[in-house]
Amino acid sequence: MSGTTAxxxxxxxxxxxxxxxxxxxxxxxxxxxxxxVGAYGGSFGVSRDLLGEFGPERIRDTPLSESAFTGxxxxxxxxxxxxxxxxxxxxxxxxxxxQIVNNAAAIAHMSGGQFAVPLVVxxxxxxxxxxxAQHSHSLEGWYAxxxxxxxxxxxxxxxxxxxxxxxxxxxxxxLIFEHGSLYGLEGSLTDxxxxxxxxxxxxxxxxxxxxxxxxxxxxxxxxxxAETLAADRIDAEVLDLRALRPLDDAAVLASxxxxxxxxVVDEAWRTGSFAAEVVALVAERALYELDAPPERVCxxxxxxxxxxxxxxxxxxxxxxxAAAARRTVGx
Amino acid sequence: MSAVxxxxxxxxxxxxxxxxxxxxxxxxxxxxxxxxxxxxLHLYIGEEAVGVGAMQALGPExxxxxxxxxxxxxxxxxxPARALMAEMLGRVEGCCRxxxxxxxxxxxxxxxxxxxxxxxxxxxxxxxLALADKLAGRHxxxxxxxxxEGAMAEGEFHESINLAALWQLPVxxxxxxxxxxxxxxxxxSESETDLSLKAASYEVPAWPVxxxxxxxxxxxxxxxxxxxxxxxxxxxxxxxxYRFRAHSMYDPDLYRSKEEIARWRERDPxxxxxxxxxxxxxxxxxxxxxxxxxxxxxxxxxxxxxxxGTPEPVEELEWFVTMDEVPAA
Numbered sequence: 118m119s120g121t122t123a124x125x126x127x128x129x130x131x132x133x134x135x136x137x138x139x140x141x142x143x144x145x146x147x148x149x150x151x152x153x154v155g156a157y158g159g160s161f162g163v164s165r166d167l168l169g170e171f172g173p174e175r176i177r178d179t180p181l182s183e184s185a186f187t188g189x190x191x192x193x194x195x196x197x198x199x200x201x202x203x204x205x206x207x208x209x210x211x212x213x214x215x216q217i218v219n220n221a222a223a224i225a226h227m228s229g230g231q232f233a234v235p236l237v238v239x240x241x242x243x244x245x246x247x248x249x250a251q252h253s254h255s256l257e258g259w260y261a262x263x264x265x266x267x268x269x270x271x272x273x274x275x276x277x278x279x280x281x282x283x284x285x286x287x288x289x290x291x292l293i294f295e296h297g298s299l300y301g302l303e304g305s306l307t308d309x310x311x312x313x314x315x316x317x318x319x320x321x322x323x324x325x326x327x328x329x330x331x332x333x334x335x336x337x338x339x340x341x342x343a344e345t346l347a348a349d350r351i352d353a354e355v356l357d358l359r360a361l362r363p364l365d366d367a368a369v370l371a372s373x374x375x376x377x378x379x380x381v382v383d384e385a386w387r388t389g390s391f392a393a394e395v396v397a398l399v400a401e402r403a404l405y406e407l408d409a410p411p412e413r414v415c416x417x418x419x420x421x422x423x424x425x426x427x428x429x430x431x432x433x434x435x436x437x438x439a440a441a442a443r444r445t446v447g448x
Numbered sequence: 449m450s451a452v453x454x455x456x457x458x459x460x461x462x463x464x465x466x467x468x469x470x471x472x473x474x475x476x477x478x479x480x481x482x483x484x485x486x487x488x489l490h491l492y493i494g495e496e497a498v499g500v501g502a503m504q505a506l507g508p509e510x511x512x513x514x515x516x517x518x519x520x521x522x523x524x525x526x527x528p529a530r531a532l533m534a535e536m537l538g539r540v541e542g543c544c545r546x547x548x549x550x551x552x553x554x555x556x557x558x559x560x561x562x563x564x565x566x567x568x569x570x571x572x573x574x575x576x577l578a579l580a581d582k583l584a585g586r587h588x589x590x591x592x593x594x595x596x597e598g599a600m601a602e603g604e605f606h607e608s609i610n611l612a613a614l615w616q617l618p619v620x621x622x623x624x625x626x627x628x629x630x631x632x633x634x635x636x637s638e639s640e641t642d643l644s645l646k647a648a649s650y651e652v653p654a655w656p657v658x659x660x661x662x663x664x665x666x667x668x669x670x671x672x673x674x675x676x677x678x679x680x681x682x683x684x685x686x687x688x689x690y691r692f693r694a695h696s697m698y699d700p701d702l703y704r705s706k707e708e709i710a711r712w713r714e715r716d717p718x719x720x721x722x723x724x725x726x727x728x729x730x731x732x733x734x735x736x737x738x739x740x741x742x743x744x745x746x747x748x749x750x751x752x753x754x755x756x757g758t759p760e761p762v763e764e765l766e767w768f769v770t771m772d773e774v775p776a777a
Contacts, residue, residue: 185611188576195576219569224554225768229543229554232556289770
């Protein structure tokens with residue numbers, strides 16, 4: 118097969134599953150554990166059929182004990198394994214916050230470098246499916262606040278497929294946030310699939326008038342907005358952060374130095390958001406590159422409501438992103 | 449006192465280990481007063497029989513997870529007194545280069561996984577270490593997890609023991625019941641104060657042990673460890689003990705009576721155990737002062753080592769936030 122490259126169509130969900138299957142085949146130390154990953158096939162269907170191939174020891178269903186099984190992932194990583202913990206959603210990860218923040222992120226430093234925690238934690242994030250206030254959080258920015266963690270947000274099929282391998286190879290705890298609206302996203306991948314870098318931003322659409330910074334579930338919205346803007350002859354660059362921690366400062370600054378305008382899209386609430394971090398970076402290090410004040414497109418500061426029209430009004434949309442971009446160019 | 453028979457050499461070893469903890473921590477109090485140790489300092493004084501007795505049942509391949517009251521466990525596990533004291537003083541020669549301090553003692557070579565200062569936070573780690581052993585087929589190993597009775601009010605205890613029992617993992621749950629979660633008495637924090645009963649509800653063998661009797665502790669933990677090694681899943685022991693000192697150096701100790709403390713002090717293992725050994729003619733004045741002299745020299749040496757230690761250069765502050773590789777086991 119080597120030397121031949123074909124493309125094929127699949128979904129983001131299937132791309133994640135392929136990444137998991139490869140990882141499980143490649144390394145005996147890798148196992149997946151979490152709520153309903155086995156018999157149910159994963160709450161979002163990501164791990165469907167893996168139980169049959171790898172068995173219940175390696176596709177390990179857990180009770181509803183987010184703190185214990187996340188902490189057990191940390192312990193297993195300390196014990197030489199390469200666990201992948203699936204926390205069903207970021208909302209439930211609040212029940213594992215102690216383990217992620219106080220143990221996974223801190224053990225290497227607290228121990229003076231005697232230990233590393235090579236753990237991967239996957240979870241769904243985001244709103245947009247009428248799941249209401251308790252199932253619609255976008256808290257990846259909270260985790261990006263914490264030194265010792267790496268925080269990834271695959272927004273493309275290539276990253277959904279490819280980020281897991283470098284995440285498992287990394288000696289540090291890596292959190293992967295999969296936006297719930299992306300699982301059904303269709304696209305094509307090369308076969309064999311391309312390797313991707315763990316971190317570092319990527320320009321998904323080059324442009325010269327304004328930079329739209331986005332990640333994860335906001336990436337398709339930013340790309341849609343860029344198309345709309347193109348029709349008005351506003352040439353938007355779409356920069357996919359891919360990783361929130363470490364943040365690719367250089368890529369953000371380089372893009373802003375080209376376009377001189379920036380809109381940051383973040384589905385989290387505005388106050389204390391990751392978007393604020395990106396804007397602060399630009400203000401600190403590229404202020405004089407700017408031809409217009411930076412814009413942020415975040416969620417309205419309200420617990421995300423159930424009713425569709427209210428939820429839509431609360432979340433960033435391609436329209437709101439395009440409107441913000443127009444403000445930066447004065448059109 | 450204990451009905452358990454003991455050989456002289458082993459008895460003196462147990463006494464020496466308990467004495468090491470006591471004198472080391474008494475020195476820590478002085479260093480705290482001298483402002484050389486800062487932050488939180490939680491003393492194990494009064495509870496030495498638990499850590500010393502329990503550690504006898506563990507081998508170098510086993511793992512230990514402990515709490516923020518872990519100087520004693522670390523010492524008995526083999527962390528050198530020098531490295532421990534240097535850590536207390538925040539020196540680069542400390543076992544964690546001064547980054548962990550009193551509450552976060554780690555030692556990879558001795559499979560000592562902290563030093564966890566969030567009550568209950570070490571329990572899931574122990575489950576995971578045991579899971580790794582099970583998945584890797586290292587069936588002879590045990591992970592011993594020390595925690596206080598206060599942790600049994602935390603969800604992490606219930607989640608963790610359920611998981612360990614469900615998956616039949618080799619975890620030894622060692623509950624050090626010193627009767628107070630900081631200042632809150634057991635009766636004021638638990639609707640069911642029979643802690644073994646709570647553990648037993650998870651289908652885990654569980655029983656209480658006199659934690660002031662080092663021989664009883666050793667015997668019970670040996671039996672429990674053998675069960676765990678035999679593949680029978682986790683075992684829970686409630687080790688009934690008492691802390692003679694306040695919770696930390698900040699605690700004015702207003703929540704218990706002097707009479708209660710005095711009553712428990714009558715059961716001080718550093719008094720009762722030597723008395724027992726004397727009654728069996730296993731200990732005399734010369735042997736006792738030999739132990740005290742030896743321990744005093746070790747503690748003095750540790751202090752001198754730590755005092756002469758160096759602060760880590762501030763340029764290295766951000767080391768170990770993320771790692772470039774997983775350190776070799």
